[in-house]
Amino acid sequence: MSEAVQNNPAFTQRVFSGIQPSGGLTLGNYLGAIKRFVDWQARDIETIYCMVDMHAITVWQDPEALRKQTRELAAGYIAAGVDPAKSIMFNQSQVAEHAQLGWIFNCVARLGWMNRMTQFKDKAGKNAEKASLGLYAYPALMAADILLYHATHVPVGEDQKQHVELTRDIAAKFNHDYGVDFFPMTDPVIEGAGTRVMSLRDGSKKMSKSDPSDASRINMTDDADAIAKKIRKAKTDPEPLPETFEALKDRPEARNLVNIYAALAETSTDAVMAEMAGKQFGEFKPLLVDLAVDRLAPISTEMSRLMQDPAEIDRILAGGADRARAIAAPILQRTYEIVGMVGARV
Numbered sequence: 001m002s003e004a005v006q007n008n009p010a011f012t013q014r015v016f017s018g019i020q021p022s023g024g025l026t027l028g029n030y031l032g033a034i035k036r037f038v039d040w041q042a043r044d045i046e047t048i049y050c051m052v053d054m055h056a057i058t059v060w061q062d063p064e065a066l067r068k069q070t071r072e073l074a075a076g077y078i079a080a081g082v083d084p085a086k087s088i089m090f091n092q093s094q095v096a097e098h099a100q101l102g103w104i105f106n107c108v109a110r111l112g113w114m115n116r117m118t119q120f121k122d123k124a125g126k127n128a129e130k131a132s133l134g135l136y137a138y139p140a141l142m143a144a145d146i147l148l149y150h151a152t153h154v155p156v157g158e159d160q161k162q163h164v165e166l167t168r169d170i171a172a173k174f175n176h177d178y179g180v181d182f183f184p185m186t187d188p189v190i191e192g193a194g195t196r197v198m199s200l201r202d203g204s205k206k207m208s209k210s211d212p213s214d215a216s217r218i219n220m221t222d223d224a225d226a227i228a229k230k231i232r233k234a235k236t237d238p239e240p241l242p243e244t245f246e247a248l249k250d251r252p253e254a255r256n257l258v259n260i261y262a263a264l265a266e267t268s269t270d271a272v273m274a275e276m277a278g279k280q281f282g283e284f285k286p287l288l289v290d291l292a293v294d295r296l297a298p299i300s301t302e303m304s305r306l307m308q309d310p311a312e313i314d315r316i317l318a319g320g321a322d323r324a325r326a327i328a329a330p331i332l333q334r335t336y337e338i339v340g341m342v343g344a345r346v
Contacts, residue, residue, distance in 0.1 A: 015040045016151035018050035018092065021069040022061060023209035025076045025220035027296070028197035031263045032157040036191070038081035040155060048149055048324060049082055051091040051317075054098060055142070058135040059123070071313045072303065076220050078316075079302035088327075090320030092145065097328040101144035104335060108174050109140045113166055143167040147183045148328045155189045157196055164188035178338050197260060200234040203252025221304070224297040228289045231257075236281040243277040245269040254281075261288050264295045 019025075019033055041047050051073045056066060070091050077089060092098050114120070117139050123131070134141075142163050146154055147170070154164050164186060171183035199205045201216040211217060218230055235253045242248065248255040258276070261284075262269045276284055306313060 012046065012150070013153070014046045014048065014149055014151050015153045015155065016048045016050070016146050016149050017155050018052040018055075018145060019073060020056045021051045021053055021066065021073040021091070022056040022059070023069060025073060026197075026207050026209050027218040027220070027260070028207040029076075030080060030220055030296070030299070031197050031260070033155065034077060034080045034082070035263070036155040036189075037077065037087070040153075041082060041087050045153070047087040048151070048327075049077060049087055049089050050145065050324075051077075052142075052145065054092045055138055058132055058138050070317075071310050072221075072307060074313050074317055075303045075306035076299070078306060079299045080220075084316045084320060088320050088323045090317050090324050094317065094321035095148075095324050095328055097148055097325065097332045098141065098144055101148050101332055101335060102141040104339060105140040105143050105147075105170050105174075106137055108170050108177070109143070109166070113169060114139065116162075117166070118162060139163050139166050140170065143170045146186055147171055148331055149324070150184055150331060151186055152184050153187050153189050155191075157190070161188050161190060180338055182334070182338060197263075198252065198256040200230055200256075202235070203254075203256045218292070218296065220296070221300050222296070223300060224293045227292050227296055231289045231292055232285055234285070236285075241273065241276045241279050241281075241284060243273060245273050257281075257284070257288060261291060264288075264291050 017033065017037060019029060025034075037047065037049050051070050053066060053070050056069075061069075074089065074091070078084065082089060114136060120131070120136055120139075121128070123135060143166060146164070146167050154167075156164055165188070168185050171185060174183055175181055197207045199207050199211060199216040200218070201211075201213055205211075205216075207217045209217065209219075215230055215233060218227055222230070234257060236257065237251055237254055239251070239254070241254065241258070245255070245258065248258060258269055258272050261276075262272045265272070276287075
């Protein structure tokens with residue numbers, strides 16, 4: 001826990017995290033984020049999980065597709081075990097305070113900080129001049145997402161750690177500039193196997209919903225047959241599994257499959273190696289197929305059932321937004337007062 005949280009009892013321990021509804025859910029989303037959401041929910045700490053649809057539109061989205069993807073993401077959360085009665089679950093655009101605090105943080109963050117954000121460079125590529133201002137500035141909105149709830153912990157993948165570090169910079173500058181101890185120093189939490197799931201066709205690339213090859217990923221909507229087929233065809237090498245995970249450092253495809261197995265089995269990669277050492281992939285893959293189908297097929301089945309009733313999903317999201325606003329509105333109101341806004345009403 002960060003020093004600011006430890007030293008200030010006003011900061012209730014609270015987790016916030018979110019995923020963009022910008023395409024189908026993959027195994028990477030599940031192992032790197034949603035499964036961890038469920039794990040945190042079981043702890044004695046308040047959990048808030050969001051579908052960050054405002055982040056999704058930093059690149060153009062078809063409106064009908066965005067609506068469907070938002071509901072599908074919510075269905076994925078629920079099917080994987082996020083309980084709307086235990087966790088606050090909502091889509092970002094239903095809580096206007098995210099955008100309002102985002103503007104305050106646009107004025108706190110420095111251009112130099114934004115220019116260091118590697119994800120903008122990766123997503124904008126060579127056409128950075130044609131990228132939206134939102135894509136450039138979205139780390140400030142991400143900071144607002146987190147600090148709007150005085151979140152003390154954010155479970156993230158390694159690729160998002162830089163954004164949580166920026167969140168800490170923004171909180172520290174705001175507190176310093178206004179002479180307050182108002183925003184906490186949020187801690188990024190990166191734990192366990194599966195935090196970065198790689199492509200089934202190229203172990204050097206992250207598993208992505210944007211990859212043109214559907215065989216490169218396991219979608220959370222895939223049925224048992226599709227899951228099994230993709231794992232059987234996953235790229236490997238002819239060597240047997242060694243005794244240690246470290247020995248796989250130059251074998252990215254093998255390393256990826258072992259990492260996936262460990263995450264699904266909820267064990268360590270070292271424990272997997274101790275059990276599987278000496279096996280060829282012809283022996284290992286069937287074991288991974290059985291494990292993956294056992295863990296994932298029920299989730300895809302439940303997602304399909306939930307998507308048959310979009311009105312119920314909308315009801316759950318609206319209820320979650322009301323609960324989120326009950327926390328967010330007073331924090332934004334106090335932020336406005338600190339900044340000096342006259343008669344601000346939120």
